[in-house]
Amino acid sequence: MSSNLLSRTFDVSKFGVIYAGAQKNLGMVGVTVVIVRDDLLTTVLPNCPSVLDYNVMVNYDSLLNTTPVFSIYVVGLMMKYIKENGGLEKMEENSRVKSEAVYSVIDQSDGFYRSIVDPKFRSRTNVVMRIGKGHENEALEKKFVEEAAKHNLISLKGHRSVGGIRVALYNGISVKDTEKLVEFMKEFQKQNS
Numbered sequence: 001m002s003s004n005l006l007s008r009t010f011d012v013s014k015f016g017v018i019y020a021g022a023q024k025n026l027g028m029v030g031v032t033v034v035i036v037r038d039d040l041l042t043t044v045l046p047n048c049p050s051v052l053d054y055n056v057m058v059n060y061d062s063l064l065n066t067t068p069v070f071s072i073y074v075v076g077l078m079m080k081y082i083k084e085n086g087g088l089e090k091m092e093e094n095s096r097v098k099s100e101a102v103y104s105v106i107d108q109s110d111g112f113y114r115s116i117v118d119p120k121f122r123s124r125t126n127v128v129m130r131i132g133k134g135h136e137n138e139a140l141e142k143k144f145v146e147e148a149a150k151h152n153l154i155s156l157k158g159h160r161s162v163g164g165i166r167v168a169l170y171n172g173i174s175v176k177d178t179e180k181l182v183e184f185m186k187e188f189q190k191q192n193s
Contacts, residue, residue, distance in 0.1 A: 001019065001020040002020045002021040002023070002025075003126060003170075004025075004125075005018075005020040005022075005024065005025050005033060006025045006088060006171060007025050007091055007095040007124060007170070007171060008095060008124065009088055009092055015035075015037070016036070016040050017034065017036050017040065018034070018035040019033075020032065022075055024125065024170050025078075025125070025170045025171040025172075026079070026171070027071060027074045027075035028071050028074045029071070030068035030070075030071035031071045031074075031075050034054065034057075036054045036058075041054055041058060042055065078171070078172075081171075091171050095124045095125065095169065097175055098169045098173065098175055099123070099127060099169055101178055101182050102127045102169070102178065102185075103127065105185045106127075106129055109185075109189055110133075111133045111134065112132075112189045112192075115127075115128070116128055116129065116164065124169065125170055126166060126167070126169070127167040128158060128162075128164055128167075129165050129167075130163075130164045130165070131144055133193075136164070138163060141158075141163065141164060141165060144156070144165060144188055145157045145165070147188060148181075148184060148188075151184055153181050153184055167181065
């Protein structure tokens with residue numbers, strides 16, 4: 001649940017184990033959040049290494065191994081930020097507002113921007129798209145990334161194996177940051193259609 005953790009509400013009782021990389025909505029690389037239902041702590045296969053035995057982790061207060069102290073400190077700061085800024089409900093609202101703003105530009109671009117994900121499966125935290133009416137235009141996508149960087153809109157290049165554009169809208173990205181991106185997208189389309 002790396003992308004969903006602390007960006008939307010859900011019923012945790014539906015899950016036996018929740019496993020999330022904190023580097024998405026909660027902190028930085030080096031921290032993994034694991035939430036395990038109590039009844040699953042007692043059943044461990046005999047050949048399970050202690051590092052994967054969550055019961056051992058509970059008994060040692062998650063301190064069985066050397067902890068990434070600075071990374072955990074950043075998680076603490078992020079938790080404080082979330083609490084002071086409306087809690088999970090506000091983070092979920094912000095997540096919805098940000099993603100709807102970006103998807104709106106994509107959907108209203110007359111094919112200049114194209115979402116490559118069926119609308120019913122779209123992510124609120126990772127918006128992926130291609131640029132180019134009718135087909136991918138890698139030169140135009142490269143120009144988009146370069147021009148965006150001039151406006152301090154960075155890390156928009158898609159994954160190296162699939163290309164395109166990837167907009168990360170994690171909790172660390174504000175609604176104001178997203179509005180800046182939306183305005184850039186509209187202007188870029190106007191200048192490059």
